[in-house]
Amino acid sequence: MIDTKALRQEQIEKARQVIRHDSFVTTSTSAIPASTPFTPELIAGADVGFEKNGTVTRAAIAVLHYPSLELLEYQVARIDTVLPYIPGLLSFREYPALMAAWQKLSLRPDLVMVDGQGIAHPRRFGVASHFGLLADIPTIGVAKSRLCGEHPPVGDAVGSYQPLMDHAEQIGVVWRSKKRCNPLYISIGHKVSLDSSVFWVEQCMKGYRLPEPTRWADGIASNRLFFKQTIQKNL
DSSP states (O other), rough: OHHHHHHHHHHHHHHHHOSSSOOOOOOOOOOOTTSSOOOOEEEEEEEEETTTTTTTTEEEEEEETTOOEEEEEEEEEEOOOOOOOOOOOHHHHHHHHHHHHHHOOOSSSSSEESSSSSSOOSSSSOHHHHHHHHHHHEEEEESOSSSSOOOOOOOOOOOEEEEEEEEEEEEEEEEEOOSSOOOOOEEEEEEEHHHHHHHHHTTTOSSSSSSSHHHHHHHHTTTTHHHHHHHHHHH
């Protein structure tokens, strides 16, 4: 029997440990606006999926150089799924595979964009926050859909955005990354402010709906032909 009440309480307690301001150390000399206090040289994307009717959890982490956004390394981990799908508790199902992929990396990213929610979660502790706290790494939640909160309609122009609000608290930004595509839901993961989260997602765009780090992670995890051919050519 899974004690869901205990897991929800754990989320509440761990959410208090999430750092919502920029807490970043790097030696990069890249030119970045003064309002952004950190400059990552290695930005990773992380994506989690499931195989074999959900019995296997697959996590992919792709490490890119900034500002070129060239792929430097990737790792994929597959483990037995540790928890069934329970709404609001997805991070407990996903983080073990993420940590397994993380441990396989030879490069250590300065920043990780996670395909999923950060604090834009009913208990302010989605997978981006969970992984960031466990790995002690700055993370950003970049989700393709809304889990909680409300927002006004987002304009059609690229770069249009609206605050994602849960009652009186802003928990994220709903950001239009590409015309005629649904917006992204950007939220603090860990050790990165909301303003910086939006800034870095924008810096990692190349005309697709997803920022390059999570686009690569998703493509690698899904074993898509384009990504396989590019990797064989360049790595």
